[in-house]
Every structure is written in structure tokens, then in C-alpha cells.
Amino acid sequence: MEEVDKILIHALKQVGTEVPEEINSVKQFSSELIVEAVVRCIRVIDPGLSSTLATSLPPGMSARFRVGMSLAQACQDIGYKGELGYQTFLYSSEPEIRSLLMFLVEKLPRESAETSDQPTGKSVVLERTIAAAIKAHLAVPWLPPKCRLPLNCETQRQGVMHSFHVQPLSLTNCTKGSSKRHTKGSPPTHGQPVQGVTYFPLKACLSVCVCVQQELPPVAKTIPTNHQSEGDVQLGQQEELAYLQQQFQQLCSEVDHLAVLDELKQRELRNSEKEEKIQVKKKTIDLLPDADNNLLKLQALVEASAKRVVNLASQWEKHRAPLVDEYRRLKDICSSKDSSKKLSEIKSLHEKIRVSTEEAKKKEDAYKQLVTELENLPQDASRSAYTQRILEIVSNIKKQKEEITKILSDTKELQKEINNLTGKLDRTFAVTDELVFKDAKKDETVRKSYKYLAALHENCNQLIQTIEDTGTILREIRDLEEQIETENGNKTVANLERILEDYKAIRQENASLAAKVREG
Amino acid sequence: MELSESVQRGLQSLADQSVFDHGSFQVLVDVSFRSLLSSHGDPTVLDQPEFKQIDQILLKQSHTAAVTFILEAVKQNADQSTISSSLEELTFSADRTEIFYSAYQKHKKDLECLLASIGRGLPHITDASWRLEYHMKNGQVDKINDSFYLISLNTENEGSSEDINFTCTVEQLQDLVGKLKDAAKTMEKASQM
Numbered sequence: 281m282e283e284v285d286k287i288l289i290h291a292l293k294q295v296g297t298e299v300p301e302e303i304n305s306v307k308q309f310s311s312e313l314i315v316e317a318v319v320r321c322i323r324v325i326d327p328g329l330s331s332t333l334a335t336s337l338p339p340g341m342s343a344r345f346r347v348g349m350s351l352a353q354a355c356q357d358i359g360y361k362g363e364l365g366y367q368t369f370l371y372s373s374e375p376e377i378r379s380l381l382m383f384l385v386e387k388l389p390r391e392s393a394e395t396s397d398q399p400t401g402k403s404v405v406l407e408r409t410i411a412a413a414i415k416a417h418l419a420v421p422w423l424p425p426k427c428r429l430p431l432n433c434e435t436q437r438q439g440v441m442h443s444f445h446v447q448p449l450s451l452t453n454c455t456k457g458s459s460k461r462h463t464k465g466s467p468p469t470h471g472q473p474v475q476g477v478t479y480f481p482l483k484a485c486l487s488v489c490v491c492v493q494q495e496l497p498p499v500a501k502t503i504p505t506n507h508q509s510e511g512d513v514q515l516g517q518q519e520e521l522a523y524l525q526q527q528f529q530q531l532c533s534e535v536d537h538l539a540v541l542d543e544l545k546q547r548e549l550r551n552s553e554k555e556e557k558i559q560v561k562k563k564t565i566d567l568l569p570d571a572d573n574n575l576l577k578l579q580a581l582v583e584a585s586a587k588r589v590v591n592l593a594s595q596w597e598k599h600r601a602p603l604v605d606e607y608r609r610l611k612d613i614c615s616s617k618d619s620s621k622k623l624s625e626i627k628s629l630h631e632k633i634r635v636s637t638e639e640a641k642k643k644e645d646a647y648k649q650l651v652t653e654l655e656n657l658p659q660d661a662s663r664s665a666y667t668q669r670i671l672e673i674v675s676n677i678k679k680q681k682e683e684i685t686k687i688l689s690d691t692k693e694l695q696k697e698i699n700n701l702t703g704k705l706d707r708t709f710a711v712t713d714e715l716v717f718k719d720a721k722k723d724e725t726v727r728k729s730y731k732y733l734a735a736l737h738e739n740c741n742q743l744i745q746t747i748e749d750t751g752t753i754l755r756e757i758r759d760l761e762e763q764i765e766t767e768n769g770n771k772t773v774a775n776l777e778r779i780l781e782d783y784k785a786i787r788q789e790n791a792s793l794a795a796k797v798r799e800g
Numbered sequence: 801m802e803l804s805e806s807v808q809r810g811l812q813s814l815a816d817q818s819v820f821d822h823g824s825f826q827v828l829v830d831v832s833f834r835s836l837l838s839s840h841g842d843p844t845v846l847d848q849p850e851f852k853q854i855d856q857i858l859l860k861q862s863h864t865a866a867v868t869f870i871l872e873a874v875k876q877n878a879d880q881s882t883i884s885s886s887l888e889e890l891t892f893s894a895d896r897t898e899i900f901y902s903a904y905q906k907h908k909k910d911l912e913c914l915l916a917s918i919g920r921g922l923p924h925i926t927d928a929s930w931r932l933e934y935h936m937k938n939g940q941v942d943k944i945n946d947s948f949y950l951i952s953l954n955t956e957n958e959g960s961s962e963d964i965n966f967t968c969t970v971e972q973l974q975d976l977v978g979k980l981k982d983a984a985k986t987m988e989k990a991s992q993m
Binding site for chain 2: 414424
């Protein structure tokens with residue numbers, strides 16, 4: 281009960297009721313406090329209903345009566361399904377007040393549920409950061425310009441503002457020419473084509489041309505732009521023309537020179553080839569005198585080399601065949617269905633990995649956002665404490681349920697035993713009765729023992745009866761005690777006294793009103 | 801932080817150990833920050849001896865990508881976890897991330913001031929003085945009993961201050977004050993979103 285009361289008092293404090301600190305339970309609520317709490321709750325739940333209600337009880341008794349009736353009416357309009365009347369507010373009883381307050385507190389609109397449904401989109405995040413930044417700037421107090429510290433200069437003073445302009449960035453150009461220069465260093469091997477060597481000189485002269493061209497515009501710029509006189513201009517132009525022609529001649533001669541070099545190199549190559557041929561022919565001429573022998577030898581050589589070729593070919597075949605088989609086998613495996621299935625499985629796994637990393641990222645973002653939201657939420661009375669208590673209560677109830685079922689089963693067992701025993705008792709008594717009665721007609725002692733038996737049976741029955749009666753009476757005592765407790769909670773006596781006093785007060789008011797009416 | 805394709809590629813080549821070794825990485829990071837913060841742009845900022853071995857186009861791309869990334873991070877006021885996670889996605893190793901982040905921390909304040917100073921601003925009002933005038937009569941009408949306010953607002957813009965002078969009637973002044981209060985309320989509302 282205390283936890284319920286604490287939750288109720290906390291909720292009422294949030295609505296705006298001024299609950300004094302020492303009040304810990306609903307039992308201690310006075311009528312004024314009850315009225316104030318109910319009116320504030322009604323104001324929050326339904327502002328239209330509460331327009332006629334004030335938070336404090338008026339002093340006059342009839343006014344109080346009217347206020348009580350209107351409050352009861354308002355509560356019933358909201359939907360309370362219990363008995364309500366002016367007596368619940370003026371002459372309150374604890375259980376009624378508790379149920380009414382619980383109903384009203386449940387009806388209070390839940391503001392917290394709305395804020396948690398806000399979307400976590402990027403624009404919302406941006407707006408929230410903007411709002412936080414504005415809040416931070418607003419919190420800094422404004423100082424007049426003479427008093428400003430450098431700390432405030434960001435937000436309160438403007439530095440020089442720049443406009444946005446572009447700045448080009450350049451690099452020293454040393455591009456692919458560098459790689460070609462490296463090849464120049466390596467000596468041209470025998471078989472290397474000549475183009476490599478010729479390309480460089482051509483490129484060199486081209487780059488020279490380019491450099492020259494780059495030099496030309498500056499030369500052109502040095503032409504006097506101010507029109508001193510026609511003659512001077514013409515002179516200058518002619519000079520430039522002569523200079524350009526000179527350059528051109530130079531370049532042409534260089535190109536020719538290079539072409540000549542080219543020719544030279546090609547001729548040298550051809551010479552070397554021809555030299556080789558000459559060597560071969562010389563050798564054959566040397567071999568000519570001893571023609572037959574040499575011919576035989578040459579033929580043998582040719583045969584031997586042919587055999588060697590055949591040998592090598594067969595060896596190569598030997599090596600080649602298993603490798604080709606291996607290759608075919610691997611190709612089959614590659615293209616077989618198993619591997620293709622595995623391939624597709626691997627692809628799907630990759631896909632799943634990608635998707636799950638994306639989801640994990642999203643969830644992390646959402647988590648970060650929710651953590652910041654949680655920090656920003658107002659710190660209410662701790663929900664975790666309430667949930668803990670609720671869980672404890674639930675476990676307690678479970679335990680109690682178990683105990684109750686155990687007790688019930690015990691009771692059933694006992695009842696069965698009792699029934700068994702009574703049955704056994706009756707049967708035994710019937711049997712002994714018959715037995716003894718048969719003998720009782722003849723023997724005196726048997727008759728006495730029969731009388732004793734009957735008396736014993738009678739007394740035991742009485743005992744059992746008394747025990748049962750005691751049990752019932754004990755139960756009745758317990759019920760009555762409970763009723764006494766609940767009735768005591770109703771404080772009926774105090775309420776009756778107050779009702780009597782209020783009744784007297786109303787009668788007095790009526791009398792005074794009647795007197796006023798008679799007078800005037 | 802979402803970066804475009806070219807920026808991502810540039811940063812990936814920056815992270816590549818085979819293209820940029822440790823020394824040239826450090827120099828490129830310093831150069832990127834310096835090229836943002838120097839007061840006049842230096843066209844030859846990439847003319848460092850450590851960069852001679854690297855293909856110039858790749859160097860330019862990495863430099864552009866690094867500068868874009870830095871500006872983006874300062875704009876969004878990114879914290880360490882965001883920057884580290886973005887860099888690690890682009891295959892940066894842990895120590896390179898560390899180097900980058902320490903340089904970023906050092907220059908962050910200056911970059912923020914730099915970014916904040918781009919733009920235009922209106923003058924701020926720092927002071928106001930007023931004078932109440934009462935017209936009693938003028939040449940045409942013998943009796944005008946009318947009051948005017950002469951307001952002088954002292955404003956400051958980029959260090960230089962100037963005065964805005966105007967006259968208004970009481971109703972116009974009330975209107976002005978009402979508008980100022982509205983503006984203040986809008987700011988309050990904006991900060992409570």
C-alpha cells in the first residue's frame with residue numbers, strides 16, 4: 281500500500297498539488313487536500329470540466345456541499361464507475377479515496393510516450409543540434425563591447441569577414457619524361473629495336489621545340505606595346521622575324537642531323553647481319569676440300585640432332601600428358617555443379633555480411649541517438665525502482681500462490697483422512713456393536729462392556745463435535761476481526777461527528793437566511 | 801560522414817603504404833592543414849622533397865581528398881569516434897589515424913574560426929540612446945502637442961562602429977519593441993526544438 285501511495289503522491293505533485301512533506305499515505309489526506317488534488321487532476325485531464333471548480337473548499341457548509349456534488353459529477357463525467365457523492369470528498373474513507381485517486385492518475389495524459397516516438401531522421405538530428413547550439417549561445421550573458429573577453433569573441437563580436445575565393449594550385453611538371461630518361465641509361469641490347477633509341481632524340485627535340493615555343497611568347501611580349509612610331513614597330517617585327525627564321529633553320533638542321541644518324545644506325549645493323557652471313561659462308565668454304573668426310577660428319581650431326589629433337593619431343597610429351605589431364609580435371613571441377621553452388625553460397629555470404637554491417641551501423645547510430653535522448657529526458661522518479669518492486673511483488677504473489685495450493689492440497693488430504701477414519705470408525709463400531717450385542721443377551725459383563733462401548737462412542741462423538749464447533753467459531757472470530765478492521769478504517773465515528781456539526785451549521789445558516797428574508 | 805567517390809579514392813590512396821610511406825604521409829597531413837590555414841594561399845605548397853617519388857596526379861588527388869575531409873569534419877564538429885571510424889573504413893591503419901587525429905585536434909579551433917568568418921554579417925547593436933521631443937507649435941499651426949522620440953542606435957560591424965539615427969512616434973516605438981520581443985521569443989522557441 282505504501283508504494284501505491286508514494287506513486288499517487290508523486291503523480292499528484294507533478295500535476296501541481298502541494299502535498300506537505302509529512303504526508304506519506306492516502307490515509308492522512310485531509311478533505312482540503314483531497315479536493316485540491318482531484319480538481320487539479322480534472323484540470324489536466326479535461327480543462328473544460330474544471331472551469332467551475334476551485335482548488336480550495338469554501339468555508340460555508342452549503343457551499344461545500346455544492347462543491348462536493350459538482351466534483352462528484354465531474355468525476356463521473358470523466359468515467360469513474362464507483363459510488364460517488366459529496367460524502368466521498370467531505371467525509372472521506374481511505375479505500376474510496378485511494379481508488380478514486382488511482383483512477384484519476386491513470387487518466388492523466390501520458391506526455392512521455394509522445395517524445396519517444398520522434399523519428400530519428402537526419403534532419404531532426406540536425407535541428408536538434410542547431411537548437412542545442414542556439415541554447416548554448418543564449419546562455420552566455422551579453423557584455424558591452426568594451427568589456428568583452430576573447431572567450432566571447434566568437435559569438436558576440438564579428439571578426440573581419442572574408443568572401444570565398446579560389447586559389448589555383450600548381451605542381452612542378454616532371455611527368456612521364458622522367459621514366460623515359462631512365463631507359464636511356466641502359467645500354468641497348470643486341471636484339472632491341474632501334475626505335476627505343478631513336479624515340480628519345482625525337483622526343484628531346486620535340487621538348488626542345490616546346491621549350492622554345494614557351495620561350496617565344498615572352499619574346500613576343502617584349503615587343504614594345506606602346507606605339508612609339510610605325511618604323512620602330514616594323515623594325516622590331518623584322519628583328520623578331522629574323523630571329524625566328526634563325527631558330528627554324530637551326531631546328532631543321534638538327535632534324536636532318538638526326539635523320540642522318542638514324543640512317544647510320546640502320547646501315548650498321550645491316551652490316552652486322554651481312555658480316556654474320558659472310559662468316560657462315562667462310563666456314564663452309566673451309567670445309568669444302570674434305571668434302572665427303574665433312575658431308576658425312578655433317579649428316580651424322582644432322583641425324584644426331586634430329587634424334588635429339590625426337591627424344592626431347594617424346595620427353596615433353598611424357599610431361600605434357602599428365603599436366604593436360606590435370607588441367608582438364610581441374611577445369612571440370614571448376615565448372616561442376618558443386619563448386620558453382622559453393623561459389624553462389626560464398627557470394628550470398630558476402631552479401632549477407634555487407635547487409636549486416638550496414639544494419640549494425642544503423643543500429644549503432646540509433647543507439648547513440650537514443651542514449652543522447654535518454655540523457656536529455658527529464659529525470660523522473662526512477663522507473664527502474666518501480667519495475668523492481670513490481671517484479672518483487674509478482675514473485676511474492678507467485679510464492680504465496682504456491683503456498684496456498686500446498687495448503688489446499690494438505691487440507692484435502694486431511695479431509696480425506698478424516699472421511700476415511702470416520703468411515704472406519706462407523707464400520708468398526710457397527711461390527712463391535714453387533715458382536716457384543718449378540719453376547720450381551722447372555723452375559724452380564726458383556727452387557728456392561730456394551731454399555732461402556734456405547735458411552736465411549738457417544739463421548740468420542742461429542743468430542744469430535746466440540747472440536748469442529750471450536751474450529752468454526754475460530755473462523756468466525758477471524759472474519760469478524762477483519763470486518764472490524766475495515767470498519768475502523770472508515771472512521772465512521774469521526775465522520776458522523778463532523779456530519780452532525782455540519783448539520784448544525786447548515787441549520788444555523790438556514791435560520792440566519794430565513795431571518796434575513798423576513799427582515800428585508 | 802558521407803564522402804563522395806573521388807574523395808574516398810583519394811583518401812584510400814593516401815592510406816596506401818606503398819604509395820605514401822610514413823614520412824611523406826606526415827608531410828602531406830601537415831601540408832594539407834597548412835594550405836588551409838595560411839592567410840594567403842601558397843601555390844607551391846606541394847613542392848616538398850618527400851613528394852618527388854609519388855605520381856603527381858595521385859598526389860593532387862590525395863591532397864584534395866584530405867583537405868575536403870578535414871573541412872567536412874570541422875563543419876560537422878565530428879568527434880574522435882566518427883573520424884576514426886570513417887578513416888578505418890577507408891583502410892587507414894591505426895597509427896596513421898592517430899597522426900591525422902592529433903593534427904586535427906591541434907588545428908581544429910583555428911579551422912572553426914576560419915570557417916565561421918566566411919560570409920557576410922549584419923551590424924550588431926551595442927548601445928542605444930534616446931531623446932524625447934515635444935512639439936508645441938510650428939509656423940502653420942499654433943498648437944500641436946505631440947511627442948516624438950529621437951533614437952540613436954550604436955552599431956558595430958567588423959570592428960567599426962556607426963550610428964543609426966531615426967525619429968519615431970510612441971506607437972512606432974511600441975511596434976519596434978514588440979517586434980524585438982517577438983524575435984526573442986522565436987529564438988527561445990528555436991532553442992527548445
